[in-house]
Amino acid sequence: MTAPDDTGDIRQVAEDALAWVDTRRAGFSLGEDALAVDGEVDSSWKPLGELAQVCATVAHHTASFDPLHARARALLDFAWRETDGGELLRRLQRLEPFATYPLEVYAALASAGFRHPAFEEAAGVVARTRGWRLTEQDPTRRLGVLxxxxxxxxxxxxxxxxxxxxTWLxxxxxxxxxxxxxxxxxxxxxxxxxxxxxxxxGLPPDLVTYLADWLPPWLDTCLEAGMWDLSGELLAVAAIVARRTGDAVPRDAWRTIRAARRPSGEVPLEDRGPAPAGPGDAVPDDGRYFLHHYHSTLMAAFAAVLTSARPAGPPAGTGARHRHGGQGAPA
Incomplete structure (x- = not known):
């Protein structure tokens, strides 16, 4: 069960993280090369899609009067404007009809209620081709595309x-x-x-059991290695699994993540990389700092909202379960 003080501290992680993201909107903006064939997708469309995906979940799990909800909706509105109301995604889909990332970015925004019928119609036409269905992708990626x-x-x-x-899992x-x-x-x-x-x-029972047993040592290993980004993702999974099992929030893990944050609430990808020397120092403005912090900060907000929003107690008919002991797996 989550103690009230833990819930407040974890909630603060989400608030601080999204506040930092809000001040860094420029890093999520699409540049003039957004439609270029040789454009840098990983530094343009990918961050924008990840912003939309996380904010859609935050908005879903918070009440309309909640300031965190308002911030998430404002960031979603920003992301939609960056796509020119979906029109840039439609144009991108026409330029690269067999690329999956326009569909994935659009899907994140569509999950928050933003729609562009012309894009959906065009995507449906391409999806009926053998070329689209037979594109070779690893199983995890294919599951995401589905x-x-x-x-x-x-x-x-x-x-x-x-x-x-x-898939591995x-x-x-x-x-x-x-x-x-x-x-x-x-x-x-x-x-x-x-x-x-x-x-x-949506998580099958056998995977709930498997993750409930083995997620704790995996998470401990990643935290010990200073892998804050992956640790944030694993904490999000832990929150999802806990909704099914009623297991307690991993308090020590959250304390470690809180301690890893920078002064403005952002979380680095890992325990090395660019950082201000102190609270009063200027943050590097060469793009490296943003790229080394934006995803892990989004994941911290995502995991914090899922953790603080989950039921406070175990579901009816469940109780504490025995856990395997042993050492964590190598990261």
Missing amino acids: RAEERCGIHRPGQAPHMLTR GGRSEPWTFERDAGYALTHVVFHLTDWGRDAD
Whole structure:
């Protein structure tokens, strides 16, 4: 059960993180090369899509009168304006019809209620081609694309379970094989299955049990290694699993994340990289600082909202479960 003081402290992580993100809107803006064939997707569309995805979940889990909800909605409005109300996504889809990232960015915004019918119509046409269906992707990515398709009204019955069994998590891999790439893969499988934390029941019971047993040592290992970004994603998964099991919030893990924050509330990707020397020092403004902090800060806000919004006690008929002991897996 979450103690009231813990809930307040975790909630503050989300507030501070989104406040920092709000002051760094320029870093999420699309540049003039947004439609360029050789544009840097990872530094333009990717951050904007991640901003939209996290803020959509924050808005979903907070009341309309909540200041955190208002900030998340304002950031979503900003993201939608950056796409020119979806028109840039439609143009991008026409330029690169078999690229998946326009669909994935659009799906994040559509989950918050933003729609562009012409984009959805065009995406539906491409999705009916063999070239789209047979694009070779790893199973975790394919699962994400399937979920993005559903946001656009494209449904492929029976495909998601097939993809799930081919993922590292869906196959319930040996816990000792956990490492960085497996960690990011498993968190995204959970996010896709649960609609980014909106529907914890989307996680199959066998995976709930598997994660409840092995997530604690994996999280401890990542925290010990100073992998704050992956730790934030794992904390989000822990919050989703806890909705099903009623397990307690990992308080020590959250204390570690709070201690890792910079003075303005942002969280670095890992325990090294650019940082101001002290609270009064200027933050580097060469783009490196933003790229080294924006995603981990978004994940901290995402995990904090999922954790503080979850039920305070275990579901009816459940109780404390025995946990495996042992050492954490190598990261």
